[in-house]
Amino acid sequence: MKLPLNIRLEARGERSRVMVWLSPAIAGLATLVCGSLLFAALGKDPLQTLYTFFVLPLSDLHGWSELAVKCTPILLCAVGLAICFRAKVWNIGAEGQLLLGALVGSWLALSLQESDQWWNLPLVLLAGAGAGAAWAAIPALLKTRCNTNEILTTIMLNYIGLNLLQYAVHGPLKDPAGFNFPESALFNDGLLLPVLAEGTRLHLGAVFALLAVVATWVLLTRTFVGFQIRVLGEDVRSAHFAGFRAAKLVWLVLLLCGALAGLAGVVEVTGPIGQLVPQVSPGYGYAAIIVAFLGRLHPLGILFASLLMGLLYLGGEMVQIELGLPLAITGLFQGMLLFFLLASDVLISHRLRIVRAAPGATTATVVSRTENLPIGVP
Amino acid sequence: MDPDLIANILYATIRTGTPLLLVALGELVCEKSGVLNLGQEGMMLMGAVAGFIAAYHLGDSGIGIVSALVLAMAAGALMSLLFAFITLSLNANQVASGLALTIFGLGLSSFVGLGYVGIALNGIQPWELPLLSDLPLLGKVLFSHDPLVYFSLAMAALLAWFFRSTRAGLIVKAVGESPESAQALGLPVLRVRYLAVLFGGAMTGLAGAYLSLVYTPLWADHMSAGRGWIALALVVFASWRVGRAVLGAYLFGLMSIMHLVLQGFEIAISPNLLATLPYLVTIAVLVLLSSNQARSKLFAPLSLGKPFQPGH
Numbered sequence: 001m002k003l004p005l006n007i008r009l010e011a012r013g014e015r016s017r018v019m020v021w022l023s024p025a026i027a028g029l030a031t032l033v034c035g036s037l038l039f040a041a042l043g044k045d046p047l048q049t050l051y052t053f054f055v056l057p058l059s060d061l062h063g064w065s066e067l068a069v070k071c072t073p074i075l076l077c078a079v080g081l082a083i084c085f086r087a088k089v090w091n092i093g094a095e096g097q098l099l100l101g102a103l104v105g106s107w108l109a110l111s112l113q114e115s116d117q118w119w120n121l122p123l124v125l126l127a128g129a130g131a132g133a134a135w136a137a138i139p140a141l142l143k144t145r146c147n148t149n150e151i152l153t154t155i156m157l158n159y160i161g162l163n164l165l166q167y168a169v170h171g172p173l174k175d176p177a178g179f180n181f182p183e184s185a186l187f188n189d190g191l192l193l194p195v196l197a198e199g200t201r202l203h204l205g206a207v208f209a210l211l212a213v214v215a216t217w218v219l220l221t222r223t224f225v226g227f228q229i230r231v232l233g234e235d236v237r238s239a240h241f242a243g244f245r246a247a248k249l250v251w252l253v254l255l256l257c258g259a260l261a262g263l264a265g266v267v268e269v270t271g272p273i274g275q276l277v278p279q280v281s282p283g284y285g286y287a288a289i290i291v292a293f294l295g296r297l298h299p300l301g302i303l304f305a306s307l308l309m310g311l312l313y314l315g316g317e318m319v320q321i322e323l324g325l326p327l328a329i330t331g332l333f334q335g336m337l338l339f340f341l342l343a344s345d346v347l348i349s350h351r352l353r354i355v356r357a358a359p360g361a362t363t364a365t366v367v368s369r370t371e372n373l374p375i376g377v378p
Numbered sequence: 379m380d381p382d383l384i385a386n387i388l389y390a391t392i393r394t395g396t397p398l399l400l401v402a403l404g405e406l407v408c409e410k411s412g413v414l415n416l417g418q419e420g421m422m423l424m425g426a427v428a429g430f431i432a433a434y435h436l437g438d439s440g441i442g443i444v445s446a447l448v449l450a451m452a453a454g455a456l457m458s459l460l461f462a463f464i465t466l467s468l469n470a471n472q473v474a475s476g477l478a479l480t481i482f483g484l485g486l487s488s489f490v491g492l493g494y495v496g497i498a499l500n501g502i503q504p505w506e507l508p509l510l511s512d513l514p515l516l517g518k519v520l521f522s523h524d525p526l527v528y529f530s531l532a533m534a535a536l537l538a539w540f541f542r543s544t545r546a547g548l549i550v551k552a553v554g555e556s557p558e559s560a561q562a563l564g565l566p567v568l569r570v571r572y573l574a575v576l577f578g579g580a581m582t583g584l585a586g587a588y589l590s591l592v593y594t595p596l597w598a599d600h601m602s603a604g605r606g607w608i609a610l611a612l613v614v615f616a617s618w619r620v621g622r623a624v625l626g627a628y629l630f631g632l633m634s635i636m637h638l639v640l641q642g643f644e645i646a647i648s649p650n651l652l653a654t655l656p657y658l659v660t661i662a663v664l665v666l667l668s669s670n671q672a673r674s675k676l677f678a679p680l681s682l683g684k685p686f687q688p689g690h
Contacts, residue, residue, distance in 0.1 A: 009468075090473055092477065142661070142664075142665055146665045146668050146669045147668045147669065148661075148664045148665050148668040148669075149614070149664065149668065151416065151473065152607065152610060152611050152614075152660070152661075152664055153661055153664065155604070155607045156604075156607065156608075156611075156657040156658075156660050156661050157657075157661075159603070159604045159607075159654070159657045160654045160657045160658065163650045163651070163653045163654045163657075164650070164651075164654070166650040167648050167650035167651055170648070170650060171648060171650075286481060289477060289481075290478075290481065293474060326488075326489060326492045328485060328488040328489035328492060328599075329485075329489060330485070331481070331484055331485025331486075331488060331489070332482070332485035332486055332489050333485070334481055334482075334485060335420075335478060335479075335481040335482025335483070335484070335485045335486065336482065338474075338477070338478040338481060338482070339460070339464065339475075339478045339479075339482055342464050342468075342470040342471070342474055342475050342478055343463075343464045343468055343470065345468075345470060346464075346468040346469060346470065349469075
């Protein structure tokens with residue numbers, strides 16, 4: 001393989017463990033560099049903009065609590081997606097599963113507005129998680145029964161979910177006293193998640209998200225089911241020979257992810273929002289895909305990656321308010337981050353070598369190195 | 379239903395199906411070469427915004443429109459070049475990279491198009507073919523379209539011929555079936571794949587411009603609304619055959635304008651619920667086609683989505 005500037009990629013003998021974790025850092029750095037260039041091109045001082053984007057949002061305790069609020073839904077979706085992706089089940093549907101969780105949770109919450117039983121809120125949360133799981137059960141059923149590609153079905157279900165949400169806020173769940181705005185009535189206090197710190201929006205959902213991280217870590221690394229999921233993802237045939245029921249695992253990972261994403265949705269409406277609105281999610285389900293990859297499908301990595309992603313959302317809002325930059329920058333940064341990550345991942349299996357003089361000699365070493373590799377190993 | 383309504387429905391079916399057809403043809407070529415690109419939404423939006431901005435500044439008639447279309451294709455191709463680089467040269471996972479392309483395109487297009495939201499253009503007007511367009515019913519349905527409709531059909535015919543009777547078409551198929559054998563035969567696997575991906579990007583960019591210059595001549599964030607994904611399903615539906623892609627595109631087009639049809643029957647359903655129809659139909663079609671595993675595998679290019687590293 002030949003790249004310009006006399007920089008050569010040559011295959012490493014084995015995957016570099018260091019690069020597996022260094023690659024996200026490189027991607028982050030590259031995104032920052034490109035971001036600065038972009039800010040400069042927009043006529044803003046890059047350093048001041050970066051400061052406003054990444055430091056200012058976290059300059060006080062309130063900022064940190066807002067970060068936790070933003071991270072909560074992303075984290076819930078991302079750990080679920082990690083379980084799916086570990087099994088090579090390409091669930092792109094966390095967004096739709098989140099929206100269904102928010103929708104069904106809100107519907108139940110609105111019908112419980114008049115009663116004040118202590119179990120109302122747990123019931124609403126369960127309904128949201130259940131709705132997310134049910135939405136994920138559709139691609140699970142279609143994949144295991146009809147061999148249908150889950151990438152396409154989950155994406156279609158995202159759009160269907162979004163339209164159902166729109167239908168609900170314009171129709172059956174619309175607040176009759178809401179001046180014709182497409183949103184539901186505000187939930188009663190008994191149906192709202194308790195706030196953890198006085199004066200902030202930090203709510204119990206953040207605790208759920210942390211619990212989900214721990215539970216996912218235990219599931220993936222400490223249980224036989226987790227082992228089966230990993231084997232299924234690495235080699236379907238081995239999983240088959242070992243007697244693992246692939247279909248059952250597909251169901252399991254999709255239902256788990258759906259439930260977590262559904263919980264994320266209902267946590268948003270019963271937490272920071274307090275009612276059902278069309279903009280429940282600014283693409284949390286899609287951002288979670290990036291977070292899952294950035295965190296190397298590892299719960300702890302995902303925790304850090306979600307903090308970064310949450311900061312991207314907060315920073316995007318901050319530069320909009322402070323410097324009048326467009327909110328679309330957040331999406332742009334997200335895409336760049338994933339792109340750079342995928343590109344720098346090549347360094348896990350390859351190393352960069354700067355070719356100086358006598359390229360013939362270097363080529364010879366490349367050949368001798370790659371000869372040891374089994375065919376087909378990148 | 380009265381004949382006028384039927385003519386209107388068929389006319390709208392073709393218009394709605396055309397962007398799907400353009401994307402599907404591009405992706406079909408790309409997949410035939412063994413590359414699975416899931417970045418259609420991102421490429422389409424970039425094509426849409428690039429075409430719109432160009433037409434806004436260069437004028438939406440004559441040379442301005444032609445330049446806008448070329449720029450839209452270039453925008454789509456540039457986006458796909460990014461994808462080709464990280465999947466073909468750096469061997470990144472094609473599924474993840476396609477998603478990255480979509481997410482990136484969503485962000486970049488809404489960023490670039492920021493100052494253009496809410497502006498309307500005349501856009502590309504239909505050509506009323508002389509005499510033919512005066513025919514009852516058929517004139518409206520077949521001979522009163524914008525040039526891109528005819529271009530998409532001509533491209534379909536060209537591609538059908540390309541795969542059936544040209545050496546180059548055979549090479550693309552060989553690369554998609556078995557890149558190892560193709561390389562052993564001395565075929566430039568990576569170059570073929572790069573070109574196929576670029577073609578896919580250009581066609582998808584053009585489809586985007588169709589949305590922002592013909593279908594609804596304006597720019598709105600995320601205006602592709604899942605059409606790229608539907609086109610992806612369309613390729614599966616077509617079992618990687620050009621003729622079926624044309625039929626499929628119009629079928630999906632019809633599903634997307636069901637509100638027109640239902641209006642004819644005087645049935646009132648929430649527009650939000652009706653909007654789910656094309657997605658539901660896509661799922662139904664996928665189920666029907668995928669259930670027969672042996673059959674669906676028979677048509678897919680054998681090495682689709684698998685990374686390939688050329689020998690040194």
